[in-house]
Each structure stands twice: as structure tokens, then as C-alpha cells.
Amino acid sequence: MILSSMRNVVFGYGETPVLSGISVDIHQGEFVGITGPNGAAKTTLLKLLLGLLKPWSGSVHIHTETLKGERLSIGYVPQNVAAFNSGFPSRVLELVRSGCYSRLGLFKRFTAEQHRIVEQSLKQVGMWEYRHRKVGELSGGQKQRICIARALAGQPNVLVLDEPTAGMDQQGRMGFYQLMRHYAASHGMTVIMVTHELHESGQYLDRIISLEQRESEGWQCLSTSSCSVRFGPEPCLE
Amino acid sequence: MFEYEFMQRAFWAGALLGIIAPILGVYLMLRRQALMADTLSHVSLAGVALGSLLGMNPVITGIAAAVLGGILVDGLRRAYRSYSEMSVAIIMTSGLALAIVLMSLRPHLSKSFSSYLFGSIVAVNDAGLWLIGGVTAAGLIYLFVLRRPLYNMTFDEETAQISGLKVKGLSFSFAVLTGMTVAAAMPIVGVLLVSSLMVLPASLALRVARGFAMALLIAVIAGWLGIFSGLTISYYVNVPPGGTISLMLLALLLSAMLVQKLRRRRSRSRRQILLMGQGSRTPDFREGV
Numbered sequence: 001m002i003l004s005s006m007r008n009v010v011f012g013y014g015e016t017p018v019l020s021g022i023s024v025d026i027h028q029g030e031f032v033g034i035t036g037p038n039g040a041a042k043t044t045l046l047k048l049l050l051g052l053l054k055p056w057s058g059s060v061h062i063h064t065e066t067l068k069g070e071r072l073s074i075g076y077v078p079q080n081v082a083a084f085n086s087g088f089p090s091r092v093l094e095l096v097r098s099g100c101y102s103r104l105g106l107f108k109r110f111t112a113e114q115h116r117i118v119e120q121s122l123k124q125v126g127m128w129e130y131r132h133r134k135v136g137e138l139s140g141g142q143k144q145r146i147c148i149a150r151a152l153a154g155q156p157n158v159l160v161l162d163e164p165t166a167g168m169d170q171q172g173r174m175g176f177y178q179l180m181r182h183y184a185a186s187h188g189m190t191v192i193m194v195t196h197e198l199h200e201s202g203q204y205l206d207r208i209i210s211l212e213q214r215e216s217e218g219w220q221c222l223s224t225s226s227c228s229v230r231f232g233p234e235p236c237l238e
Numbered sequence: 239m240f241e242y243e244f245m246q247r248a249f250w251a252g253a254l255l256g257i258i259a260p261i262l263g264v265y266l267m268l269r270r271q272a273l274m275a276d277t278l279s280h281v282s283l284a285g286v287a288l289g290s291l292l293g294m295n296p297v298i299t300g301i302a303a304a305v306l307g308g309i310l311v312d313g314l315r316r317a318y319r320s321y322s323e324m325s326v327a328i329i330m331t332s333g334l335a336l337a338i339v340l341m342s343l344r345p346h347l348s349k350s351f352s353s354y355l356f357g358s359i360v361a362v363n364d365a366g367l368w369l370i371g372g373v374t375a376a377g378l379i380y381l382f383v384l385r386r387p388l389y390n391m392t393f394d395e396e397t398a399q400i401s402g403l404k405v406k407g408l409s410f411s412f413a414v415l416t417g418m419t420v421a422a423a424m425p426i427v428g429v430l431l432v433s434s435l436m437v438l439p440a441s442l443a444l445r446v447a448r449g450f451a452m453a454l455l456i457a458v459i460a461g462w463l464g465i466f467s468g469l470t471i472s473y474y475v476n477v478p479p480g481g482t483i484s485l486m487l488l489a490l491l492l493s494a495m496l497v498q499k500l501r502r503r504r505s506r507s508r509r510q511i512l513l514m515g516q517g518s519r520t521p522d523f524r525e526g527v
Contacts, residue, residue, distance in 0.1 A: 050400055088268065089264075101386040151397075
């Protein structure tokens with residue numbers, strides 16, 4: 001099933017187009033990496049895929065329902081989200097629990113299952129021991145991990161990550177790619193990730209979308225390539 | 239002092255504003271809109287001036303102007319996404335300029351505006367008290383019902399929007415509530431210092447609180463302490479309540495900062511003594527995962 005499809009999309013800031021002639025499909029349950037040099041409009045492409053930006057021309061279609069007929073839920077971890085909210089007055093557990101709010105609505109209480117999912121999300125990113133710490137007391141990499149745990153706690157059908165491994169060490173990055181591979185393979189979650197570290201993440205991805213520059217036409221040519229996929233036991237970053 | 243009805247009203251008004259204003263302040267500070275209240279009070283003054291000029295109820299026109307100002311700030315914030323503070327500057331200067339021009343058209347009205355500028359205990363009449371009560375009740379219901387969406391929007395608007403939250407509508411309604419609270423608080427604290435009721439208790443709370451609910455509670459307690467002590471001093475020393483309340487809130491904030499600094503220094507020196515006691519043994523260092 002195609003979750004999001006773009007056809008001949010052109011988009012830019014001001015007068016200059018930064019993306020032109022983009023056509024791409026994202027399928028359910030695949031782990032896709034978007035890559036390209038700095039300034040290649042990778043985040044812009046993500047925002048177009050999510051419907052946060054409107055293209056100048058071309059079309060973006062996003063399926064708003066899952067195969068079961070439920071409303072599609074999307075988890076998003078923007079670039080450096082943790083850095084912008086370093087003074088946020090919350091403990092780690094409180095912040096990660098807020099990931100469930102979109103499913104709970106205004107008044108529904110947390111169920112035992114949701115408590116379990118929050119705990120599991122924190123354990124998977126190796127932050128369970130820090131659950132009572134204030135968010136502002138954590139390092140950049142740790143904040144990034146709790147933002148990922150928060151997105152996972154919301155049990156999204158689609159998880160969109162913009163350079164999620166910034167601030168993580170190599171061991172943490174490898175554990176993270178394995179974790180995302182696990183969610184895509186075992187839970188059918190679609191994972192779209194902007195990354196620079198293809199040499200590390202490539203072996204876990206289903207597909208790579210590379211942005212390349214064409215003379216005076218902005219970033220375009222999405223060369224997409226399939227990857228070999230490695231399966232393994234349920235991983236965690238600990 | 240409580241034998242006077244105006245003092246009873248002032249304390250009631252202070253108690254109600256001491257709940258809603260600091261809570262809104264916490265959200266405003268976290269959304270980087272600390273100057274929102276200042277802006278809306280200036281716009282509200284223009285509304286009061288317009289109401290007086292047209293022979294309408296200035297309280298109603300003041301509220302209408304503040305609500306409109308809130309909506310405009312929110313809209314401009316989206317238009318100037320990279321320089322969102324620009325929206326505050328544009329609306330604040332426009333509001334003040336309009337107020338000055340409107341006041342100059344009826345010079346005899348200018349005198350009565352001093353109570354709006356600096357606040358007055360006697361300015362709170364029964365109707366004003368009911369208004370403050372209504373705004374506080376509506377605000378608390380709003381903040382309770384929408385506490386989860388507001389939390390998510392305050393943490394990160396983009397993430398909240400993608401998760402399906404109607405951020406634009408929520409932000410718009412929040413701006414309306416802020417405008418109503420600012421306009422209701424203006425008579426007692428004054429245009430120039432109305433934001434202190436929101437910003438100073440929130441600043442204190444954000445420094446010391448370890449959780450979101452705790453931040454809201456500390457902000458309310460700090461707000462009450464500042465308002466009640468400020469009103470008492472204002473009565474006995476015969477000085478404007480707005481300035482006195484603001485100074486008391488500032489004193490609370492500075493005291494909290496001082497206590498925090500002393501506690502940090504103490505725990506640091508205790509840690510040093512512990513390390514010295516361990517002699518040459520290298521302390522365990524656990525890297526943050």
C-alpha cells in the first residue's frame with residue numbers, strides 16, 4: 001500500500017526552486033532513508049511528504065487511513081527538537097507519556113497497556129533509568145533519545161525522523177538503526193529517516209532516496225535504490 | 239484594611255488573577271511569547287481610549303481590542319516564522335500609537351487614563367470583579383480540558399501538528415484567552431506592568447520546578463504571594479498597586495535565584511569534600527549511555 005506519493009513536485013523558498021521534478025512513493029512498512037549533501041533540501045522533502053509544505057506545482061497525496069480503516073497516526077522527530085526545549089519543565093517519564101496524548105484524546109485515562117508501551121519505549125532507547133530526571137539536565141544525545149521514545153510511545157503507523165542520530169555515539173546509532181528495522185519488519189511501521197550516515201545505516205534500510213543536484217534546476221533526480229535487509233532479535237539501544 | 243469594601247474586592251480580584259495570569263505566563267514563556275501580555279495591554283489601552291471617545295463602555299472595548307490584538311499577534315507570528323518576535327513589536331507599537339492619538343483627541347480624558355497606566359485598587363468595582371471571575375473560570379476550564387493538547391503544542395508546535403493536533407485553532411483560542419485576561423487585569427495592575435503578573439511568577443516557577451504541573455502550581459503560589467503582599471503594602475504606604483506587586487514579584491524571583499545559587503554552591507563544595515575524602519581513588523564515572 002502506498003502511504004504517500006509525490007508527482008513532479010516543484011518547491012522553493014522565495015523565487016528560487018530548491019526541489020524540482022520530484023516523484024517518489026513511500027510504501028507501508030518500509031524503512032526508507034533520505035540522503036544528500038548539506039543544503040540538498042532533505043528536510044523540505046520530508047515536510048512536503050508530510051503535507052506541512054504546499055508544493056509550487058505537482059501533487060502530493062497522503063493516505064490518511066490505514067488498511068484497517070483507522071486514522072493514520074504519524075510520529076515526528078524534527079532535527080534538533082531537543083535543543084530547542086532544553087528548559088522545558090518536565091521529567092523524562094512525563095514527556096514520553098505525552099506521546100500517547102494524541103491516542104488518548106482529552107479525557108481518556110492511561111491504560112496498563114499504555115504504561116507498558118511507555119516503559120518499553122524508554123527501555124528501547126536506553127533511557128528508563130533516567131525516567132525521573134528533568135529533561136533539561138540531560139545531554140543532547142539523551143534528549144534526542146527521549147524524543148524518539150516519545151514518538152514511539154504514540155504507537156505511530158508512520159515514524160518520520162530528521163537526522164535522529166545527531167549526538168549519538170556509534171554504538172547508539174547502530175542500536176537505533178536495528179530498532180527502527182525491528183519496528184518496520186515486526187510492527188509494519190513505516191519509517192522515513194533523513195540521514196548522512198549511509199555507510200552505517202544502509203544495511204538496515206529497505207530503500208535509499210538520494211537527492212542529487214542538477215545544474216541551475218535545484219535539487220532533483222531522486223535515485224532510489226533497494227538495500228539488502230538484515231533481520232535480527234528485538235534490539236534496544238542499551 | 240478589610241473593613242473597606244474596595245480592599246475586599248481588590249484582594250478577591252488579586253486572588254483570581256493570581257491563578258490565571260501566572261499559569262498563562264508559564265505557557266507564554268515556554269512558547270517564547272514573554273512579551274505577549276505587554277503587547278496586548280498596549281492594544282487594550284487603545285480599545286479603552288476608543289470606547290471613551292465613542293461613549294461606549296471602555297471595559298468592553300478594551301477587552302475586544304486585546305482579543306483582536308492577540309489574534310493579530312498569533313497571525314503575524316506565523317507570517318514572520320523566522321522572526322516571530324517581530325509580530326510583538328509591530329502590534330505593541332501600533333497599539334500604543336493608536337492609544338496616544340485617540341487620547342489626544344479628548345484631552346480631559348487623559349487624566350483618567352493614569353489609573354489604567356499604573357493601576358488602582360479602587361478601580362475594581364463589582365462589575366470588574368465579576369468580569370475577572372468570569373475570565374478566570376472560563377480560562378481554568380479551557381486550560382483543564384485542553385491540558386494535553388496545550389502541553390504538546392507548547393513542547394513543539396510542528397510535532398503536535400503532524401500528530402494530528404489543530405495547532406492553528408488551539409493557538410488562536412489561547413491568544414483570545416490571553417487577551418481577555420490582560421484586559422481584565424489591567425485596571426488593578428496597570429497597562430505598564432500587567433505582564434509582570436504573568437512573566438515574573440512563571441520565570442520563578444520555570445527555574446525551580448521539576449515537572450509541568452509543579453511549574454503551574456509554583457507560578458500560582460508565587461503570583462499570590464506577590465499580589466497579596468503588594469496590595470497590603472500599597473494600602474499602607476499609599477503607592478500604586480501595579481508597581482508594588484511587580485516589585486514584590488521581582489523580589490521573590492531574585493530570592494529564589496539567590497537560594498538556588500547558594501544551594502548549588504553548597505552541594506558542589508559537599509561533593510568536593512567527598513572526593514577529597516576518597517583520596518587518590520578514581521571516582522566511578524558513569525557515562526550517560
